[in-house]
Amino acid sequence: MSTLLEMSGVSVSFDGFKAINNLSFQIGEPELRAIIGPNGAGKTTFMDIITGKTRPDEGRVIYGERSYSLLKMSESDIARAGVGRKFQKPTVFEAQSVRENLAMALKNKRSPFDVLLYRKNSEGAARIESxxxxxxxxxxxxxxxxxxxxxxKQWLEIGMLLAQAPRLLLVDEPAAGMTPAERxxxxxxxxxxxxKHAVVVVEHDMEFVRRLNCKVTVLHEGSVLAEGSLDHVTSDSQVIDVYLGR
Amino acid sequence: MTRKTFLTENRSIFWFLLALAVFTLVVTVLSTGAGTGAISTSFVKTLGRTLCLMLVAVAMDVVWGYTGILSLGHMAFFGLGGYMIGMWLMYARTEIIVAESLAAAAIPPTPQEIHDAVGTQIFGVVGASEFPAIWFFASSFWAQMALVVLVPGILALVFGWLAFRSRVTGVYLSILTQAMTLALSLYLFQNDSGLRGNNGLSGLQNLPGLDAVPQSLVSIWFFWGSAAALAAGYLLFAWVVSGKMGSVIRGIRDNESRVRFLGYHVESYKLFVFTLTGIVAGIAGALYYPQAGIINPNEIAPIASIYLAVWVAIGGRGRLYGAAIGAGVVSLLSSWFTSGGAPDIPLGFYTIQWTDWWLVLLGVSFVAVTLLAPKGIGGLFDLMGRTHPVMPARVGGYGPDKGARRKSEGEEEK
Amino acid sequence: MPRVLPIVFALVLCACAALPGTGRAQQDDAASDLQSILQTHAEEVADPGRRTVGAVIDDLVASGLPSAATFLERWADREVYLNTEDGRFYYAEDEGETYALTNIATGEPAGSAPEDAVEEIRPNGGVRRVIGSALVQFQLSDPDPAVRSDALDALARRPNAEQLAPLRNSIEGEQDPAIRARKERLAAILSARFADSTEDRIEAISSLASGLSLEARASLSQILETQQRVAESLPEDANIATELEPGSDALPAAEAYARLVDEGLAPAAQSREEIKAALTANLADGRVGGVPVGQLGTEAGRARAYAALAEAGTVPPLVTDESRAEALASHVFYLEYDEPDPAITDAARTALDEVETRVFLNQMADLGLDALSLASIYFLAAIGLAITFGVMGVINMAHGEFIMMGAYTGYVVQQIIPDYTMSLIVALPLAFAVTFGAGVALERLVIRWLYHRPLETLLATFGISIMLQQLAKNIFGTQARPLTSPGWLDGAWVVNDVIAISNIRIAIFVLALIFLALILFVLNRTRLGLEVRAVTQNPGMAGSMGINPDRINMLTFGLGSGIAGIAGVAIGLYAQVTSEMGANYIVQSFMTVVVGGVGNVWGTLAGATLIGVLQKGIEWFNPSNTLAAQTYMILFVIFFIQFRPKGIVALKGRAAGD
Incomplete structure (x- = not known):
């Protein structure tokens, strides 16, 4: 397992409010990681920073074997470098068919002229079918x-994430609104x-996290509070404080 | 269940082209220049101009209806195309006239003499006689033809690059494009802009070297040219908005940042669409103004671009034929009302004269269409039984959900 | 002639109010005095010459007689006649055969004389100038301050050397401090140019350096007036301002060569037309100088033909570019001061530089005031838009038409209430009420249905905008309607010769300040403001806390529109009211909002200030071309957006719209 993404000393504040405070985090490939934390812990901002939506005030975000900084890349560059994101609220293209949604996400060349001259092919169709x-x-x-x-829509969103064939999957609350079987x-x-890849799951539902059976990172007030197996972190007194209230 | 494949698209393309061909044929047969003479030359010109407006409306639909960029600058590209063709028409024709008059002298004129005399002729009205640098290519037909494409294209490219790069979206972008249009028209209004200030370029209906050909025939040539351009433009855009490209640009319209997270460089796509439609607008303008005979900076004023948006909205966004129909119907109605063709309505205490009240009617009907029939005239085709899955009713607002879009309008995150 | 006595007496009383009671005897004395002075110099008076007339005038001036001034005036106007019968001078009027005579001292009729007995005295131009300057002294010492003031005005308009001495003499006795100060200033201006000694002039010039007035500047530049000259080499003794390089901006090569030709220092260059005319004139048998006509359609062919003609001596040889360059190189071009003394020109240059620096600073201050008043207009026009845009996310394209509605409301009120102050007091709240109503109607009927569809709101309100414009045209016609401001708003606040600002603009500035304070108060200190801010930040949450967002939206939109109406009255006061006036402000208003930053009163203020200052600044660089100024303005805004997409006062973080 080699390190795929490394964040170190990242801070970001909105009008004086520190959403992320000196956060350091790393994940290897392949690895499954769950991130938990109370509301306002900075989970969404954490994902925003990796995907380039929010620029941190300080810190480094290094990605891939060649260790390039994600901070200098645009959202689309980051996505093309292999970072895929599933949003908390499903944001699919409602005016378009499911097939079109998936086709758009399908890993292919992304420049306007490539897309303009793109012809449907059996390979792509088979991939969409699968x-x-x-x-x-x-x-x-x-x-x-x-x-x-x-x-x-949640499933379609997950399907679009898979169609991108990313190396790092950021999954925000995938189980919300699902039946037990779907979970x-x-x-x-x-x-x-x-x-095969690195997967980061942000989730509220402890049951779901337990089922993932992976290393857990607890975020609180924009920094890492605890890290380890679920049992390890849930027995941590600080984590209990945060979750149960002081 | 209707599947949105290229075939369904094809059907509307087929019907549109068929209708256009029939229309062209009928007008030709009835025209003064090539047929029975039931349609006057000036009306043939009006119809030809309308076809050009339909073409630019189709382009507008691609940029607004499909990509979600409400550009209030496409009539500026249209006007620039007109100016580029106008420069050649005016230069070449003045050159012929000047050469004739100079040939009457005892000594044959030198090329320099002719050039200077042309300059005096053209720029006399603004008190100048030197050719500004921008007229460098005016003597060459092919170079000026290239400029018809290049000037609007490059302006669209540069402006689009600046605007999209800084992530200006929504109403902000509309205002910015309007500002660009206003800046351009104000610039052209100056006498030292090199394009004759508010006099504009005139006499464009006369084709150099073809004085012998009657206008009735010239008008039908341009009519055919406009119809061919409309057909070609329609096919081009139908191709662009079909398939994966169409899927991506409609994705950009509905949720720009989601497309970005899928790895598409949204700015490039917008720039591509903006520039391509700008170029087509320029070509449409280059066909329009020889039929209008004159172009001046008023034609570029922001109001023209807003009317373009009105036509597309009334015709129905998100479908190419809707935009074309909207432009055709509204611009023909507009010229009917404003030219005094429509009968006055006596109310006893007041007589409604349409030359005064047409704009009021247009304003009201436009508000009504926006409020009551967001699909516009094109929506009628849905009523005729053909469902149009491209625009499900609930997405009328283009926003993903109530409230979500509104706050992010114009203040796209860094 | 007893019946004229009372009149004479009355006249005397009037003329010599300073000497009541003693009137008659004195007057007789004086009268005989004036005539006797004239008789002393009878020859010079009857046939005045420039040199000889001085003595007469000196005596007249020395006498201090009021009638002397009248005499001088009429003398210059050729109304004085010599009656050859008695050798005395009279004012006379042609009555056909005879002349009606008037006594020059008393102004009473003095009978008549036959035509051939009187002789008109015709002083020439030179004499009249001398008389004129003598008159100046009378006027400068006239008891009526208005006359003195007029005399000073005339002097300032046409300063000349002769007036310096009388002006200086009159300073001593001047009582009115303002006029005295003016006289001293004018004396300095005149001495700077006309004083006899160099020292006096330099001193006067230095004293001018502390002023700002146009007169002083004009006088200094007059001293520094130059003539362009050309010579083989720079003359030693001339007071040279600067040497000119041919081909530079100050002296284009063509102009320099034309100058050489004028001076006869070089042969005239043949223009293309002249060459052509020469060739045409020498056309024979289809050939010119042996070159067939067919070949004359090129520059080379014409050159050959002309060369052949020059060879034959038919035409002067062609002046080539080389020979022109050579001629220019062998001469120097320079500007020479009219004033020969370099000490004076140097002093004047220093003084003028000093004055101009101060004028520049004052102009900047004036420009600043102008920009401030423009900014307050933009602020008034834009703040309503900023409120609706900031709170509701709604772009109201009809905002400009609300401005127009406000202005027309003011116009209509003025038709009904003739008193301008009263009508203004009525018009301001009424304009607010009218546009508030219109705004609420627009919100209820149209905008409410289009929330979350901002682009469609933009277009729908545009539809409203063209409708309102056309309606205004149909009702009020296309010609501009005046909105007259009350008298106390006329005029301007003048600080000095450079800085002045009209009262209307000050009033608009004050109005903008009032509105700024009012809006800040409403938004920050009232329940409505609290609710508005709540709805702005989170409509859903606000709604769940019992705030009715519909009502808030309606009121906000009404408020924004109402302010537009008031702005309309204010704008109408100094600009014309037309149906298109709103359209002229709408783009600027949007710029203001966009540049300033959305949803923030301070942002709008900053935006308005930036746009106002920038526009005035650009106009200052290129005052003749307001179109270009607007073009550059817009380009600037487009580039500004590149660097600060959210405007000057940007909201940060999640509130900015994640």
Whole structure:
């Protein structure tokens, strides 16, 4: 397991409020990691920093074998470098069909002229079919995504993440609004992805985290409070304080 | 269930091109220049101009209806195209006239003499006689033709690069494009802009060297040219908005940052669409102004671009034929009302004269369309039984969810 | 002639108010005195020459008689006649056969004389100038301050050397401090140019350096007036201002050569037309100088033909570029001062530089005031827009038309209430009420249905905008309507010759300040403001806390529109009211909001100030071209957005819209 992403000494503040405070974090490839923390702990900002949406005030974010800094790259460059993100709230393109959504996410060349001259091919179609099957939307491929139920949109979002074939998957609350069976499926999926790639899961639901059975990082007030197995962190007195209130 | 494949797109392309071909044929048969003479030459010109406006409306639809950029600058590109063709038309024609008059002298004129005399002729109205640097290529037809494409293209490229790079979106971008248009028209209004200030370029209906050809025939040539350009432009844009490109740009319209996180460089796509449509607008303008005969900076004023948006909105965004129909219907209606063609309505205590009240009617109907029929005229085609899955009703606002879009409008995160 | 006696008496009383009671005898004395002075110099008076007339005038001036001034005036105007019968001087009027005579001392009729007995006295121009300057002294010492003031005005308009002495003499007896100061200033200006000794002049020039007035500047530049000259080499004794390089901006090569030709130092260059005319004139048998006409369509062919003609001596030889360059190189071009004394020109240059530096600083201050008043107009025009945009995220393209509605409200009120002050007092709140109502109506009828669709709001309000514009045109016509400001707003606050600002602009500035304070108060200190801020920051949360966002939106929109109406009245006061006036402000208003930063009163203030200062600054660099100023302005804003996309006062963090 080699280190894929390393953050060190990262801080960011909004109008004086320190959302992230001297945060250091690293993850290898392959690895599955869960991040937990109370509201306002900086989980979303943490993901925003990695994906380039928010620029930190200080600190370093190093990615990949060639150790390039993500801080100088645009969101799209970071995504192309292999960082995929599933948003907390499903944000699929509702006016477009499920197939179009998946096709857009499919790993391919991304420049305007490549896209303009892109021809549909059997390879791509097969890939879409297999992802659709994985996320259980085979029958819905031609429907506009806006017509899907909330759970189906969650799955489509996960499918789009898979279609990007990223090396680092950032997954924000994947299990929200899912049935127990679907949770099971999601857990499987994430664990399978983590066999080859780095997967970071942000989750509130302890049960879900327990099922992932992986190393856990606890964020609190913008920095790492504890790190280790779930049992280890849940027995940490600081973590208990934070979660149960002082 | 209708699948959105290239075939369904194709059907509307087919019908549109067929309608255009029939229309062209009918007008040709009835025209003064090539047919029975039931349609006057000036009306043929009006129809030809309308086709050009339809072309620029189709381009506007791609940039606004599909990509979500409400550009209030495309009529500026349109006008620039007109200026570029106008420079050649004016130069070449003045050169012929000047050469003729100088040939009457005892000694044949030198090329320099002719050039100077042309300069005096063209710039006399603004009290100058020297050719400004921007007229360097005016004597060459092909170079000036290239400029028809290059000048609007490069302006769109540079402006778009600046605007998109700084992540200006939504209404901010609209205002910025409007500012660009205003700056350009104010610049052209100056006498020392090199394009004859508010006199503009005139006499463009006369083709150099073709004085013998009657205007009735010239008008039908331009009509054909405009129809061909509209057909070609329609095909081009139908191709662009179909398939994966269409998928990405509609994605940008609906949720720009999501597209970015999928790894697409959104700015490049916007720039591509903005520049391509700018170029097509320039070409449309280059066909329009020889039929109008005159171009001046008023044509570039921001109001023109806003009307363009109005046409597209009334016609129906997000479908190319909607934009074309909107531009055709509204601009023809507009010229009918403002030219006094529409009968006055006596109310007893007051007589509504449409030359005065047309703009009021347009304003009201525009508000009504925006409020009551966001799909515009194009929406009628849906009523005729053909569902249009590209625009499900609930996405009318282009925002993902209530409230989410509004706050981020214009203040796109760094 | 007894019946004229009372009149004479009255006249005497009037003329010699200083000597009441003793009137008659004195007057007779004086009268005989004036005539006798004239008789003493009868020859010079009857046939005045420039040199000889001095003695007469000196005596007249020395006599201190009031009638002397009248006499001098009428003398210069050729109204004095010599009656050859009695050898006395009269004012006379042509009555055909005879002349009606008037006594020059008393102004009473003195009978008549036949045509051939009177002789008109015709002083020439030189004499009249001398008389004129003598008159100046009378006027400068006139008891009526208005006359003295007029005399000074006339003097300042046409300063000349003769007036210096009378002006200096009159300073001593001057009682009015303002006029005295003016006289001293003028005396300094005149001495700077006309004093006899170099020292006096230099002293006067240095004293001018501390002023700002146009007169002083004009006088200094007059001293520094130069003539362009050309010579083989620089003359030793001339007072040379600067040497000019041919081909530089100050002296283009063509102009320099033309100068040489004028001076006869070089042969005239042939223009293309002249060459052509020469060739045409020598056209024979289809050839010119042996070159066939067919070949004359090129520059080379024409050159050959002309060379052949020059060879034959038919035309002067061609002046080539080389020979022109050579001629220019062998001469020097320079500017020579009209004033021969370098000490004086140097002093004047130093003084003028000093004055100009001060004038520049004052101009900057004036420009600053101008910019401030422009900024307050933009602030008034934009603040309503900023409020609606900031709070509701709504771009109201009809905002400019609300400004127009406010201005027309003011106009209509003025038609009904003729008193301008009263009508203004009524118009301001009424304009607010009208546009507030219009704003609320627009919000209820249109905008409410389009929340979350900002681009469509933009277009729908644009539809409203063209409708309102056309309606205004239909109702009020296309011509501009005046909105007259009350008398106390006319005029300007003048600080000195350079700095002045009109009262209307000051009033608008004050109005802007009042609105700034009012809006800050409403937003920060009232319940409404609290609710508005709550809705701005989180509409959902505000709604769940019992605030009705619909009501807040409606009131906010009404408030923004109402302020536009007031801005309309203010703008209408100094600009014309037309149906298109709103459109002229809408883009600037948007710029102000965008540059300043959205959703912040201070941002709008900063934006308005920046735009105002910038626009005035650009206009200052290029005053003749306001179109270019606007173009550069807009370009600047486009570039500004590159560096500060969120405006000057940017909200940061999550509130800025994640």
């Amino acid at each position: 992802i659709a099957e994985e996320i259980g939307l085979t029958a819905e491929l031609a429907r506009p995504a806006g017509e899907l139920s909330h759970g189906q 099971e499926h999601t857990t499987d999926l994430l664990r399978r992805a983590a066999e």
